[in-house]
Amino acid sequence: xxxxxxxxxxxxxxxxxxxxxxxxxxxxxxxxxxxxxxxxxxxxxxxxxxxxxxxxxxxxxxxxxxxxxxxxxxxxxxxxxxxxxxxxxxxxxxxxxxxxxxxxxxxxxxxxxxxxxxxxxxxxxxxxxxxxxxxxxxxxxxxxxxxxxxx
Numbered sequence: 652x653x654x655x656x657x658x659x660x661x662x663x664x665x666x667x668x669x670x671x672x673x674x675x676x677x678x679x680x681x682x683x684x685x686x687x688x689x690x691x692x693x694x695x696x697x698x699x700x701x702x703x704x705x706x707x708x709x710x711x712x713x714x715x716x717x718x719x720x721x722x723x724x725x726x727x728x729x730x731x732x733x734x735x736x737x738x739x740x741x742x743x744x745x746x747x748x749x750x751x752x753x754x755x756x757x758x759x760x761x762x763x764x765x766x767x768x769x770x771x772x773x774x775x776x777x778x779x780x781x782x783x784x785x786x787x788x789x790x791x792x793x794x795x796x797x798x799x800x801x802x
Contacts, residue, residue, distance in 0.1 A: 663742040664778055666790050668703055670801075671733040673720060676706060677763035678713050682721045683771040691722040698798055702791040703732035705776070707739075712763035714738060714776050715787045728801035732794045742779045743787065749773040 694700060700723065704716025713720060714736070723731050736743060738756060747754040754774055762768050776787040 661780075662778065662790060663780060664736055664740050664790070666705075667708070667735045668792075668794070669733060669735065670730045671706065671711075671735075673724060673729055673731050675711050676704075676713050676720060676731075676733075677711050677766075678717050678720070678768050679759045679763040680713075680717050680773055681768045681771050682718050686771070687718055687721050687725070690718050691725050694719075694722050694798070695726055699795045700732060700798070700801065701793055701795055702788070703734045703794055705787050705791065706733045706735055707760070708735040708737055710738075710760055710764060712738065712760050714743075714759075715791070717771075723798075723801060726798060728798060730801045732796050734790050736790075744777045744779055744784060746775040746777070747773065748775050 700719060702719075704719050705714040706712065706716075707714060716731075720731060738760070743756075745754065745756055745759065749770060752769075752773070754769065759774060777784040778787060778789055
């Protein structure tokens with residue numbers, strides 16, 4: 652798949668979209684069973700995965716897309732479309748959504764590498780632009796990858 656440069660779409664980070672083996676990816680958050688069930692049913696009904704997930708290129712830590720990864724596993728897939736990013740890039744930010752908890756980028760990586768994930772939806776990642784921020788999903792453009800290609 653293609654590699655995108657930051658200047659082309661005024662996106663202040665570099666990222667590369669490609670297929671990755673699900674087995675090498677490391678979650679930093681757990682998933683919600685109800686949300687996972689609904690998403691699995693939607694993906695199966697559509698017959699495609701619509702958007703790639705976001706993953707740190709150095710550690711294979713999943714930054715965004717935990718439910719999509721788990722849904723594809725349930726559907727017997729071994730690959731997934733991924734946007735690889737340099738997570739430590741200054742233009743990628745993090746907000747903690749968990750009450751009374753401070754989560755940093757280092758703690759995200761540590762949770763993934765130690766297989767001790769946070770609760771579902773504990774983090775909210777974003778991209779910093781000159782005029783504000785946008786959720787990290789902004790770089791997740793549609794790929795509409797057929798499930799059969801991911802098995």
